[in-house]
Amino acid sequence: MLAPDVVTVALTDLADLLAVSASGDAEPAGLMPARQQMALSLGWHIILACFGVAFPAMIFAMHVIGIRRKDDTALELAKRWSKVSAVLFAIGAVSGTVLSFEMGVLWPGLMGTYGDVLGLPFAFEGLAFFLEAIFLGIYLYGWGRMPPRRHVLMVLPMAVTGIIGAYCVLAVNAWMNAPVGFDIVDGEVANVEPWAVLFNQQSFLQFAHMWLGAYMVAGFCVAGVYAVGLLRGRRDRHHRLGFLVPFVFASVAAVAQPFMGHVLGAGLDERQPAKLAAFELAETTESPSPLRIGGLLVDGEVKWAIDIPRLGSLLAMNSPDEPVPGLDTIPEEDHPPVNLTHLAFQTMVGIGSLLMLAVVVFWIARRRGRDLLENRWFLRFAAVAGPLAVIALEAGWIATEVGRQPWIVYGVMRTPEAVGDYTASLWWLLGITSVVYTAMTIGAVVVLRSMARRWREGATDLPSPYAPAAHADAGAEEAVR
Secondary structure, eight states, X not given: OOOTTHHHHHHHHHHHTTOOOTTOOOOOTTHHHHHHHHHHHHHHHHHHHHXXXXXXXXXXXXXXXXXXXXXXXXXXXXXXHHHHHHHHHHHHHHHHHHHHHHHHHHOHHHHHHHHHHHHHHXXXXXXXXXXXXXXXXXXXXXXXXXXXXHHHHTHHHHXXXXXXXXXXXXXXXXXXXXXXXXXXXTTEEESOOHHHHHTOTTHHHHHHHHHHHHHHHHHHHHHHHXXXXXXXXXXSXXXXXXXXXXXXXXXXXXXXXXXXXXXXXTTHHHHOHHHHHHHHTOSSOBSSOOEEEEEEEETTEEEEEEEETTHHHHHHHSSSSOOBOOGGGSOGGGOXXXXXXXXXXXXXXXXXXXXXXXXXXXXXXXXXXXOGGGOHHHHHHHHHHHHXXXXXXXXXXXHHHHTTTTEEETTTEEHHHHSOSOOHHXXXXXXXXXXXXXXXXXXXXXXXXXXXXXXXXXXXXXXXXXXXXXXXXXXXXXXXX
């Protein structure tokens, strides 16, 4: 469900959007609309991609609970979630296709130069997407038509292909942050090693970080739906189970994520020192370096930040006194948009820490016999945890991709070199895309709310568009009743 290298270039541009070229050179006329186009497309699509990666595992867990415990409530939840997954998958397929075309249209410099380098992971991502679609269809229409234990196994290929597709996209993104697998000979790309790109050293860690983020987004969003139901007095087992299963997934991811992020950041001072300096708002090299909370860089001076002595060195460099390399050690033309990178990074870390604390409190309280599902303040927080996870995810991608600027391929190609030489036509494309995405958002909300309303009214099954006539008619009659 993830679109090819869109995940990498687009949020690269979401930040560049707000930045003026540090070198002062004239930028291509198409750079600004291209960045806005990719920011809109990726920022919208990446949320759906999280459900494509994480939702199948939650459906599988719920379905297994239903089979092993002969639990009709769990089976009904798995069946409903599969239909929601199908709606999200269909919309994600549209946005992912748009992103795929945008890569070639908006960034011909990147794809024309490095297409041979990036071809293998993109090919595997496309195959994974189609396999995921096939098994989603089999699972959807297998209800009542396949033996239960065989039917539930159809979810596993969905989960595996979602993981493979996500990994392939993240391998491309890791390559853009640390390019490998090719040589430049007489100005041309040569000696391409596609497998080196697919399995470059950063791809596994970057994938793990994004994978956990996907489980946080999907888990907290799904749990939040049932938290709202509990707040409205629907305190039956359906809502409690619907909350707890995705919340378990989100809890594990939320606790593991800060540690994975710390591991991923190790060595960033060598790979991308400008990005680390922007993360830490280090305008000069200090030993030891403080942790700066908040603050902005104004005219080369840090203002309004709260400094915690030594903690910056400890967290960023794994040392109590080793300094974080400052921006003063890096040529000015290679500085990223510092304030946007810093604030996005701190937003991600702050929300992630809050969500981790919340799940720890929930499970400790539960172990001590206190059920926070009876606490309205906790339910209110759980209801907004999904949107908070989405904000953290978007902020994390902004920090990662904006911090790489002004490079689209770090140290090799600058972002203005990758954009096409377009002008007014790109603004038209941006306008059309905005209309299409707005329509898809409205359509998704209308369809999902309609499904939820009919389920609350007692419909046990909803008509499927390609089901056999008898089943479709029966479902329609049941929905009307």
